[in-house]
Each structure stands twice: as structure tokens, then as C-alpha cells.
Amino acid sequence: MNRVLASAAALLSLAACSPGEPAPGPGAPTVAVADALCRPTPKGRRVTGCYMTLTAGAADRLVSVESPAATLVQIHESRMESNMMMMRELRDGLPLAAGETAVLAPGGNHLMLLGVEEPLVAGDTVTLKLIFETAAPVEVTATVGQPSVSEYDQAAPDSGS
Numbered sequence: 001m002n003r004v005l006a007s008a009a010a011l012l013s014l015a016a017c018s019p020g021e022p023a024p025g026p027g028a029p030t031v032a033v034a035d036a037l038c039r040p041t042p043k044g045r046r047v048t049g050c051y052m053t054l055t056a057g058a059a060d061r062l063v064s065v066e067s068p069a070a071t072l073v074q075i076h077e078s079r080m081e082s083n084m085m086m087m088r089e090l091r092d093g094l095p096l097a098a099g100e101t102a103v104l105a106p107g108g109n110h111l112m113l114l115g116v117e118e119p120l121v122a123g124d125t126v127t128l129k130l131i132f133e134t135a136a137p138v139e140v141t142a143t144v145g146q147p148s149v150s151e152y153d154q155a156a157p158d159s160g161s
Contacts, residue, residue, distance in 0.1 A: 029132075031132055038111075041120045043119055051103075052142070056099070062130060064093070069118070069120065069126045073128070076112050124144040126144060
């Protein structure tokens with residue numbers, strides 16, 4: 001009995017010390033990311049928006065985002081309320097439908113970088129780590145620049161941005 005308990009304790013100790021998350025197996029759900037872009041930050045401004053398209057192979061949820069360029073990254077939505085554009089954090093993340101493209105765009109769902117450490121200048125890049133409920137995390141390199149309004153017209157036709 002003591003040998004069984006000792007063996008179990010040793011296995012639990014090893015499991016607790018194993019680094020990181022397990023690699024997804026073959027056929028694990030994935031999320032494709034395209035057109036990642038973050039707006040530049042004028043001198044003194046420490047917040048900015050980032051946009052991209054996400055396509056999940058299976059139903060999933062973007063639950064959080066990390067970036068070395070900012071203290072905090074939040075997933076936000078913008079919508080009209082009482083004739084005013086309002087923005088709020090999606091605390092439960094952003095649902096992703098299987099096989100459908102979710103567009104993060106000005107005037108709609110987007111990422112907010114808060115506490116930007118160094119000014120983001122057009123032409124620079126920003127690393128973003130997207131963390132999903134099911135799929136493996138995806139690291140993205142976003143270009144810093146101004147989004148083309150026509151690029152997002154179809155995604156957020158009533159945004160006014």
C-alpha cells in the first residue's frame with residue numbers, strides 16, 4: 001500500500017512540475033487569423049484598438065489576449081445605444097461560430113490595448129497572443145497602421161468610423 005501511495009505521489013509531483021499547456025493533438029480545433037492591424041498611438045496616448053478576422057474550424061470562443069506592448073488587452077464591442085456609440089468589454093469573450101469569419105473592426109468588436117508602454121508608430125509591429133476556450137493559442141504579429149474605412153464598411157456598416 002505504501003508503494004502505491006509513494007508512486008501516486010511521485011506521479012502527481014511530476015505532473016505538477018510539467019511546463020506549459022499540452023500541445024494540441026492531431027485534429028484539434030484551430031482558429032485562423034488574418035489581417036491583424038493595430039492603430040498607431042499619438043505621443044502620450046496609452047490606449048489603442050486592434051482589428052483582424054478570425055475563422056474557427058469548430059465553435060469556440062476568444063477568451064483573452066496578451067501582448068508585451070500593453071499592460072492589459074481587452075476584448076470589446078461597440079454598439080449604438082440611445083443614438084450614442086457605446087463601448088464595453090466582452091467579459092465572457094467573443095463567441096466564434098464554426099466555419100464563419102468573425103470580423104474585429106472599427107465600430108464593432110475589437111481589441112483594446114490598455115497601458116501601451118511605448119508609442120506605436122505606423123510600420124511597427126505588435127505581438128498579440130490570442131487565447132481560445134478550446135483551440136490552441138495563436139500568436140499574431142499585427143502591423144501598426146490606420147485601417148482603411150472601406151475595408152470595414154461591410155463588417156460594421158452603421159459604425160460611423
